[in-house]
Amino acid sequence: MSWLMPFAPSRARPVLVCLPQAGSGCGVFRSWQDALGDTATVVGVQLPGRENRFAEPPPESFAHAVDEIVTALVNAVGRPTVLFGHSLGGLIGYEVARALPTPPDALVVAASQPPHRNGKIAGIALDTDEDLEAALAAKELDEDLRELAFTVLRQDADMAATYESPSGAPLPCDLHAWGGEADERVPAGDLDGWRDYAGPAFHSRVFAGGHDFCLEKPEAAAAVRALLPTWQEV
Template identity: 45%
Template sequence: MGDWIIGWTTGAVADGPLPALVCLPPAGAGCRRFGSWQHPLAGTAEVFGVQLPGREDRWHEPMPDTFDQAVDTIVTALTRRLGRSRPLVLYGHSFGGLLAYEVARRTTPYALVVSGCRAPARAPGTGRRTAGSPVREDELDRLLDTDDPGLDPGQAHGLRDLELRELALEMLRKDAALSRSYTHRPEPRLRVPVHVWGADDDATVTPAELDRWAAATTGPLHRRQVPGGHHAVLRRPQQLLAHLAELLRAAAAAPAPAGLTTAATAAVSAARHTGA
């Protein structure tokens, strides 16, 4: 079985454990892309990616049966890898943002950062498609954001390659099946800052949709916009990386570093069993 948590290190020496940036990829993708983030964040954080089964080096492994099962497994794997008191910032894009939110509810991160992701109460896809039903070509183009004007020729060609599109379709089907098992429970709310990123030409996740994240936390909500389509923040992450670096430095300096705890997990588990 492959690893749920993948880390990248530059070998930088620090006085103690660096804050952890844990990244969750969008539907139909793996986490290897986040390895390139370690270099610009060297000395500030250690970058980790969450690798679900059914993609990249875990292609032939079965997916979890439910969304909750996936989140519980991620939290267990994170606890084993990072311990319980390490400063933590969670980042997720699109489908990965929803996963990151539920991981945040079971841990105590310094902050949650999401991009291209609707608020949990408005999670898309649930109940809209039956398992195994086909994804139309226009839907696939929208999900892959093939009309993004910021794509270079190599990226654009790759997104239109028939073999690569088939692989993307297969992964999207697996993640769509997982997302359909998600049930949003509004309590307990997060108690940490939530930072949401959107793109000007993203017709799916509009500024109004991003503002709905305010209901998910008792902490402050911060929204930022960039030019481009649905995946613009992830494809051109320079502004995002600068923002994450600021948060990670603040997490390291916080008097009581946030990290993985059992109290938050217990609260979510109780809400799940009572149907809150």
């Protein structure tokens, strides 16, 4: 099954590629298509093991996931793009942006720790199940959904544990690091750690909200709209 999930028919307009946080599927970005309207086609990156790919085995490694995403984007997306990654999705987006033969116009990492902090996923230790269970404690889930969410989060933690930091390899595009002012997992002060990985330009911005500010605050979608390139059909 495809690693990409478009939320609107393909048209001659910019493509916003969204990578969700650990333990989540890309369906959380479906509402962004309505928010952005005709400004862009929103495409979610769907890792196996969740939502419509629940029955599939998880990626063999972080590098395997990046390779598959890059291949899917090269084959399906041939026009200006912005990559948007939330939490672990930001780290994946960073590696995807570096690996694409034609770089995106920009990468946005939201509530995401920089590559040299790869020992954790957004402040969550990867060592024990207790740490992962604690990360789900604040979510209002019934027992079955909590078990499912834990399974996906465990898979993503195992994948993230295989990540090897590129030691400051710069991006071939502009880098925007965004955070939530009330985010206790990725404090706003951590955003500046992305500066060493920036290529042409680095920008940081703090929004109202916590770790999920980009899904809860309409200001985030509006800020993404401002980054999208103008596209004229010819």
